[in-house]
Amino acid sequence: MMSTPQDRLGEVLARIDAAAREAGCDPAVVKLIAVSKTFAVPDIVPVIEAGHRWFGENRVQEAKAKWPELRQRYADLELHLIGPLQSNKARDAVQLFDAIHSIDRPRIAQAVAEEMARQNRRPKLLVQINTGEEPQKAGVKPQDAREFVGYCQGPLGLEIAGLMCIPPVDEEAGVHFAFLAKMARELDLAELSMGMSADYETAVQFGATYVRVGSAIFGERPPPRP
């Protein structure tokens, strides 16, 4: 029999619980973000109906097309932006999202700070770290992290909740998760957004407080259009 998104959600939650217990962590600390990018409203509804409330999208435009109607139907949803943000989308992002995991340069931080003041909204903010120092990947270089977080907290007056990373595909994720966890401790930041379908249990063992899981819940995504 084919598994449903509800079955798969239950499976992922059970695995998170087991991984946390095995690592001696409190499972309640780990929040599962169901990444619904590329999936349409009818695909998302069953997961909400199954009781899940935390969702992630990686594009502002796509989220804007899908989530306002869902928010009207379900009052207590939490929507997280996990993909890169352009400063011209800061207004929509601050309006739509409860958390932004991808703050990674001064221009973005400034634009988000301005919009937060203008809209009187306070999404939770995380700084993305490019732990693998990959040229094509978003995120602050590890050696610049302290200065950048300080800039956000000081001159911009932003509360930074934690750090996020996406490890290089061809490297052992655990090394990157350990590195990010150490950096968060040194910077005195509580939240750690790390781990995807392939490696969320590893991330939990290294102290993730948010795991971002898409295909393990919603199924394989169609390949991106050229």
Ligand SMILES: *Cc1c(COP(=O)(O)O)cnc(C)c1O
């Ligand atoms: C798509 C995406 C995920 C989820 O990926 P899966 O492998 O489908 O779990 C997590 N984080 C980010 C930043 C993403 O873009």
